[in-house]
Amino acid sequence: MKIKRLLLENIRSYKNEELTFKSGISLLSGDIGSGKTTTLLAIEFALFGLVKGKVTSDSVLRHGKNKGRVILEFELNNKEYTIKRTLSRSSNSSNSIKQESGTLITDGAEESLTPQELRARIVEILGYPSEFVSKSPAIIYRYTVYTPQEDMKLILFESPDTRLETIRKIFNIDKYKTIKNNISLYLKELNARIRENKAKTEDIDSLKQDVENMTEQKKLLSEKIKELKNKIELKDSEVRDLNSKISKLDERILEQTALKQKIVICKTKISSFNSQKESLNKQLISIDEKLKDKPEDTKLDLKDLKSRLEVFEKRRQEIINRKNDFQQKKAILKSRINDLTKLISDINELDKCPVCKQDVPNIHKQKISSQEKEKIASLEQKKARINELIPQLIQKQDSSEKSIKELQDSINQVGIDKLKIDSYNEKLKRKKEILDELKNIDSCLEQEQTRFEKFTNSLDSNLMALYDNTKDSFKQEQQALKELELALASNNKELEIKQENIAALDKQIDNKKQILKNIEKQKTLRDWLDTFFIGLMQTMERYVLNSILTEFNESFKDWFDMLIEDETISVRLDDSFSPLIEQNGHDTFIQNLSGGEKTSVALAYRLSLNKVINDFVSNIQTKGLLILDEPTDGFSSNQLDKLRDVLMQVEADQIIIVSHEQKLESYADQIVYIAKEHHVSSVV
Numbered sequence: 001m002k003i004k005r006l007l008l009e010n011i012r013s014y015k016n017e018e019l020t021f022k023s024g025i026s027l028l029s030g031d032i033g034s035g036k037t038t039t040l041l042a043i044e045f046a047l048f049g050l051v052k053g054k055v056t057s058d059s060v061l062r063h064g065k066n067k068g069r070v071i072l073e074f075e076l077n078n079k080e081y082t083i084k085r086t087l088s089r090s091s092n093s094s095n096s097i098k099q100e101s102g103t104l105i106t107d108g109a110e111e112s113l114t115p116q117e118l119r120a121r122i123v124e125i126l127g128y129p130s131e132f133v134s135k136s137p138a139i140i141y142r143y144t145v146y147t148p149q150e151d152m153k154l155i156l157f158e159s160p161d162t163r164l165e166t167i168r169k170i171f172n173i174d175k176y177k178t179i180k181n182n183i184s185l186y187l188k189e190l191n192a193r194i195r196e197n198k199a200k201t202e203d204i205d206s207l208k209q210d211v212e213n214m215t216e217q218k219k220l221l222s223e224k225i226k227e228l229k230n231k232i233e234l235k236d237s238e239v240r241d242l243n244s245k246i247s248k249l250d251e252r253i254l255e256q257t258a259l260k261q262k263i264v265i266c267k268t269k270i271s272s273f274n275s276q277k278e279s280l281n282k283q284l285i286s287i288d289e290k291l292k293d294k295p296e297d298t299k300l301d302l303k304d305l306k307s308r309l310e311v312f313e314k315r316r317q318e319i320i321n322r323k324n325d326f327q328q329k330k331a332i333l334k335s336r337i338n339d340l341t342k343l344i345s346d347i348n349e350l351d352k353c354p355v356c357k358q359d360v361p362n363i364h365k366q367k368i369s370s371q372e373k374e375k376i377a378s379l380e381q382k383k384a385r386i387n388e389l390i391p392q393l394i395q396k397q398d399s400s401e402k403s404i405k406e407l408q409d410s411i412n413q414v415g416i417d418k419l420k421i422d423s424y425n426e427k428l429k430r431k432k433e434i435l436d437e438l439k440n441i442d443s444c445l446e447q448e449q450t451r452f453e454k455f456t457n458s459l460d461s462n463l464m465a466l467y468d469n470t471k472d473s474f475k476q477e478q479q480a481l482k483e484l485e486l487a488l489a490s491n492n493k494e495l496e497i498k499q500e501n502i503a504a505l506d507k508q509i510d511n512k513k514q515i516l517k518n519i520e521k522q523k524t525l526r527d528w529l530d531t532f533f534i535g536l537m538q539t540m541e542r543y544v545l546n547s548i549l550t551e552f553n554e555s556f557k558d559w560f561d562m563l564i565e566d567e568t569i570s571v572r573l574d575d576s577f578s579p580l581i582e583q584n585g586h587d588t589f590i591q592n593l594s595g596g597e598k599t600s601v602a603l604a605y606r607l608s609l610n611k612v613i614n615d616f617v618s619n620i621q622t623k624g625l626l627i628l629d630e631p632t633d634g635f636s637s638n639q640l641d642k643l644r645d646v647l648m649q650v651e652a653d654q655i656i657i658v659s660h661e662q663k664l665e666s667y668a669d670q671i672v673y674i675a676k677e678h679h680v681s682s683v684v
Helices: 036-048 115-126 138-144 149-157 160-170 174-201 204-293 302-349 362-410 416-457 463-563 595-616 637-649 662-666
Strands: 002-011 014-020 024-029 067-076 079-089 097-099 102-106 109-113 569-573 579-583 586-588 625-629 654-659 670-677 680-683
Touching: 002 036, 002 654, 014 036, 014 680, 024 036, 024 662, 036 067, 036 079, 036 115, 036 138, 036 625, 036 654, 079 115, 102 115, 109 115, 138 160, 138 595, 149 595, 160 174, 174 463, 204 362, 204 463, 302 362, 463 569, 463 595, 463 637, 569 595, 579 595, 595 625, 595 637, 637 662
Parallel strands: 024 654, 024 670, 625 654
Antiparallel strands: 002 014, 002 067, 067 079, 079 097, 079 102, 102 109, 569 579, 579 586, 670 680
């Protein structure tokens, strides 16, 4: 890294000044307080911005000014970089100063970045470890490139623990301590988890016992369920037997009811036929009387023939009326047949009795259907009979029509009385035939009625009582069956709950077993971290520190021997990187040394630290740059001469020295004179 130009605007004692730097040794010379160290502070601010406790806003911005700016140009790995940082004072408060967004120009490519983003980019460009973005990147810069004079002496006089902690930070070894601290915290958390998990598994034996108890209860429930199923099977068989008995009794009751209905029908038919017989007997008597009044050989006059014609016309009308009556009856029979057919269909679809609301057995429906079918068959017979009679009546009507026509033709003919008598005789004959037919039907119906009544009387008079008792027994057994089924359902539900509880407990036990396995894993991890990993981190830390200490110690002694050629005094480092002084064979304290000797120790320590950091932090890109702030405080003329040899041994392409010693001007390749007048610093 090579610094080329530095521009200061309202930075401390500078108003507007530009400094340029060359390769080799550059000396910033001037009186004490002229503003030499401000340039070094400005370079650090340009690189990293404000650094808490190191580079603060009130220590950078010029008093009384609202804005300040630093522009730094440097070259690194054949690339040109320009950094611009700005400070502004708040208009609301003179004490409030903030950083504004900065600018980074890389080979002409410009990007605007927040102060934090710009710091991260510079850390990346300089090759510093990335973790120093969140830490203070200035710490590695101050011990490799630039260390203020007071900071260098401070590290020599601070406590060993503080010094060792600083060394850890510089070399990023504090990560081992951070790891150990984090592991210790994690171990505490791990032990807490183990205790917590142990508490979670304390009841595992109790849960196992609960599972055993529930399993035994489940076994007893299964046996009880099996017993209930057997009882239900027996009770169901008893219920089916009773239902079968009820069905048979239903059949017998239906038969008895059907027979009673048939008796009523027979009685009705007998009564109807008796009425018809009486009517026919009256007609026969009337015809007989008419025949008696009209001898066969009597010749009828015209008046009688007309009267006879009227009789035939009446007869024809009666036949027509009777035919219409039969047709009407036929329609009634057809309607009745349709009603009975629908009744059979409705009964077959009927599930519950509309009166008693009880289930209608299929056998009962079949019996009623059978009964109604018998009625339909009877009605069909009547219908068939009517169908047979209607043609006869039509034939009779035709015959009457014919007779009427013949009477009309025979009115003027002789023998009309004889024809009328023949007609009466024919009519009488037909009436007698019908009467005989009715008597035969009446006789058959009386026989059927006698048979039905005889069969009905043979039925069990206690049938209904038996039916009711059987029905009551059926209901009782059915209720007992329901109670058994409810008990079975209850036990099945209880068994299901037991099974669910056992499954839940098994799941809990499995979870707790897994927790126990996790506890073993956690213990193994805890023991490994506690006994091995932490020790490994300590070993690694000791190894790295020892490696650094070995090289540091050798370099420290070499630089000190170059600065002070006195065999009576020697230096070395202890395990805390503290300088140990031996003078005239005795250990002494650094406070007992002269001013020049103290400065020599500090400079040797500073140069050794620079070398070791550059060697151990391999990617660092600031190895070619070294800035020394008043490195010769208290030096004698002889020690100033020794400094030339030291500077020749330093592996750096660019060395910037701040000093008021004029003798150093002879060592420099470039001299920048800085003077201060009226509180304003400027390059002379």
